[in-house]
Amino acid sequence: MRKIFSLFLLTLLFVYKSNSQCSPNTLYTSIGMPGVFPPAIQIPNLPIPLGVSEGILGDVYNDVLTLVVLEDTTMDIGFLLPSAAVNAMNLAGISTTMTLGINHVFFDVQGLPNGINYQCDMSNCQYPSSTNGCIQLSGIPTVSGTFSVPVSMTVNIQLPSMNIPGFGAIGGIDQDLPTFTVQTYELFISGSTSLYNNNVTFSIFPNPTTNIATLFLKKNADVIVYNTLGNEVLNLQNVKGEIFLNKNHIGSGLYFVNILSNNHSTKTKFIIK
Structure with a gap:
């Protein structure tokens, strides 16, 4: 029973x-x-x-x-x-x-x-x-x-x-x-891009985008964005939080992002259609 x-x-x-x-x-x-x-x-x-x-x-x-x-x-x-x-x-x-x-x-x-x-x-x-x-x-x-x-x-x-x-x-x-x-x-x-390590935590979303991509940094870092020709289109020092990557400012195309924090460099990319 x-x-x-x-x-x-x-x-x-x-x-x-x-x-x-x-x-x-x-x-x-x-x-x-x-x-x-x-x-x-x-x-x-x-x-x-x-x-x-x-x-x-x-x-x-x-x-x-x-x-x-x-x-x-x-x-x-x-x-x-x-x-x-x-x-x-x-x-x-x-x-x-x-x-x-x-x-x-x-x-x-x-x-x-x-x-x-x-x-x-x-x-x-x-x-x-x-x-x-x-x-x-x-x-x-x-x-x-x-x-x-x-x-x-x-x-x-x-x-x-x-x-x-x-x-x-x-x-x-x-x-x-x-x-x-x-x-x-x-x-x-x-299709966000995210990375987590001991030096920096960031994400880019949406990726790809047709207008604005948002780069979110959880820790302070320097951010440099390059186009496919290697030209620098954005350079920000010691930033944190949301950073808006606007098509009206940098145009459409493939971009490479270099994020520097505590003498460490992390690279990623995003696309604006």
């Missing part, structure tokens, strides 16, 4: 750990609008944050999507019924638009870059009606670029039982609505 109880506890622990430990954001759950948040595009008259966080190649990535599932929905169910049933309803003056109870909603995420995965806070990403939940995006990206990440939902409804004159009884069953995309995010993973 003790072994069975221990196995039961281990099973519960496994199920608990297999679900995400994220929490829904009350900023979005308080809106009372079903869907996935934050929105990918601006909702009129609703000034809330947009999109997902950007990431850096090789660095830990974490972000959370908030899910809001309502209790019921009003819709035209004509496309779910046989055409003969719809015709009979029209002849009988019965509207095909009605309020339907939602049983559950299933969410799915596609298009994430290699190294980043998603995990829901409920088993199989299936949420009962009138539930708030979340999806955690996490991992270490192994590729850079801009990725289209669609989030889809499949709504399972309860079709009401109806006795249609001239047709007969219909409904009273669970029905999956066609899966549709509720949000499509643009996830940008910059």
Whole structure:
């Protein structure tokens, strides 16, 4: 009996750990609008944050999507019924638009870059009606670029039982609505260049860039930037923190960076397209 109880506890622990430990954001759950948040595009008259966080190649990535599932929905169910049933309803003056109870909603995420995965806070990403939940995006990206990440939902409804004159009884069953995309995010993973040693810690991101690359130094250092002809285009002494390498100032091309700290030299490169 003790072994069975221990196995039961281990099973519960496994199920608990297999679900995400994220929490829904009350900023979005308080809106009372079903869907996935934050929105990918601006909702009129609703000034809330947009999109997902950007990431850096090789660095830990974490972000959370908030899910809001309502209790019921009003819709035209004509496309779910046989055409003969719809015709009979029209002849009988019965509207095909009605309020339907939602049983559950299933969410799915596609298009994430290699190294980043998603995990829901409920088993199989299936949420009962009138539930708030979340999806955690996490991992270490192994590729850079801009990725289209669609989030889809499949709504399972309860079709009401109806006795249609001239047709007969219909409904009273669970029905999956066609899966549709509720949000499509643009996830940008910059191809940063990072180096960590005892003398200097720095990173350049995004790399490559089309406008501005940011050089971040954790320790004071001298920075010299050269173009492919060997000409010096930037020379900074004893700097620390963020340094912006602007296309408007140095132009596009391949650049080499020499970072000097404590009589040690470290070289890297970046590209402005």
